[in-house]
Amino acid sequence: MILDDLALPGGPVDDALLGPLLLSQGMGGAQEIVRVHRPEPTAAFSRRDSRRPGFDRAADSCSAAGFVPIIRPQGGKLAAYHRGSVVIDHVVRVADPTSGLKVRFERFARLHADVLTGFGLDARIGELPGEYCPGEFSINVAGTTKIVGSAQRITRDGWLFSTIIQVSDSVSIRDVLTAAYADIGYDLDPATIGSMEDQCPGVTAQQVQAALIEAYSADVGAGRGPLSVQILDELASLRSAGR
Template sequence: MTIVLLAPDPLPGGPEEDVALGPRLLRDGPEQELLRVYSPAPTAAFSRRDTLRPGHPAAAEAVRRLGFTPVVRPQGGSLAVYHRGSVVVDHVFRTPDASRDPLERFRRFAALHASVLAGLGFDARIGAVAGEYCPGEYSVNLGGTRKVVGSAQRVTRDGWLFSSIVQVTGAAALRAPLVVAYRRLGYDFDPDTVGTLEDDLPGVTVEAVTAALLAAYGVTAPSG
């Protein structure tokens, strides 16, 4: 399949438009693999499951006060936060075979992302760290202690949307909204499991990680 890179620039509608783009492409886009790799404005992406918790309104207000726009993402999981120091990968494919073994996509992309990080010199491992935010069997962590990549997936009759977040810089800024929101949502959470790549490699940049990810997907980074 041909992978077409969507424009990485910020969308005019901000975080709300960011989370709406994937489902819109899944419903109405071309039958090609579409990839958007970008660094967003500060965003607190709640899942639909989160919105059913009694503490969700208070959690949304708390993250907003910390400068993170609360949105509801269509994928599963639970609250994830990201900002300009993160790299978000949204991968959309319209196909009638979307429901076939969705776990295979989790395995495949976890291996891909761990390989990218290993190639950059990190001790990247696949698996959940106890107490991590948005826990998942196919999270990627550093040294078995701090989560740095999380993924979520949406599957419909039209195809699939697979989204991943690579946390590159700014762990303290990510930790603050997670602490207050997870407390209000009533989820177990250990703030020490929040990690970024710069924790292990000071000076690593969003640009370098973005270029490495695009190369792994077989896409040339846009210039300018």
Template sequence: MSNTWQGAAELALALDPPSHDAAAELARGIALLREVAVGARPPTLRLYRPSPTLAFGQRDARLPGFAEAAAASTRHGFVPLVRRAGGRAAAYHRGCLVVDHIEPAPDAVLGTRARFAAFGDFFAGVLSDVGLDARVGEVPGEYCPGEYSVHGRSGGTPAVKLVGTAQRVVAGAWLFSSVIVVEDSVPLRAVLADVYSALGLEWQPSTAGAAEDLAPGVTVAVVEAALLKAYGAVVGFGEARPTNLP
């Protein structure tokens, strides 16, 4: 497999330990992006299992039901945050794997759409490697809809969203952030149902699932190992170390 995103030949690998500060986890990605942009850090691949978080989009925060949606999120044990990237509300927790891929670029905006397509194919391939029927494309009625979402199917069951992706660019670098939903989909559906109801947004709860729902036995550890193997086929890795959450 070639380097599908046509970027760095080597990535510093940052494996963050679990934390209990959802806001710091989210902010750290932006801090790393700015460090890479000014050359203070090499191209970086950061992996972590997130605290329970309800990440709202900027448009969500302007809706009349936002305060009610944030309160619903808190009741379910998910910290409500407004992310700087686009999209709609998305929920994730320790049963998910967040992948932040950060690289310098003289024109970070250039290639934005191509990166969505390339990373969508890449993550679909990773999930296929662990036994899922994973494909790229928006699922009708999915939460936080996106043209390059990765979804999965099992037999005749409805498709479920398994990977959501977003990008953030600054002068000199880009961040491609992906959330892979692997385990424990029940609390995710529950919080999303109340949040989307409060926001007045239509969606189909059946689109919220996890990899283990389609392929029992798949765990976050299994997916992480497959992801690193797939990355290792196209890039070299620097030292694996935590990124020291502030």
């Protein structure tokens, strides 16, 4: 199922809770659920980040810049995104989630690169020296700036594959990450932080979101649908409990 676009009541907190909730409980008979959305400004720290001595300073600097700090369920290092970004959370409930772990990185990196190529970008798969939240299957433009990063969570219930695509306003992303990475003690080359708009003026997050929904609809072969009332109620309960 491709979820209808919906801003969740709890904003970034609900965004972080939803993927693991769908992974653990599912939704109706859907075994594969994809959410493609444009988030509010968010600083997504990993649990490893939260154990670093400079974490509190980094979280405070992100808050001061208008980015809500959260702890995301996936691994990696701090990533930031906003309304000029598109986030994809892809949940599959499956009995053997570890099978094909690297293949999924390869598969979705190619899918995302193909979407970006459709906008006229020279999209390349591979890590840039000094990039934020580095990864073998990051996507950059012409070997210069990173614009896509992915992370994966595996549980006994299945897998959650999350991707961030930076579409516009790379300046605010660069500013918040530069300050937070310095606070937390990570190396970072700010020149590697970019967005699609830097190379493709006029492109919007709405356009990229629509192209991604089309690509995932073809890849997954699923229809559109809303979040269930039960899941929304569960999110409200988790948020109230401070989970």
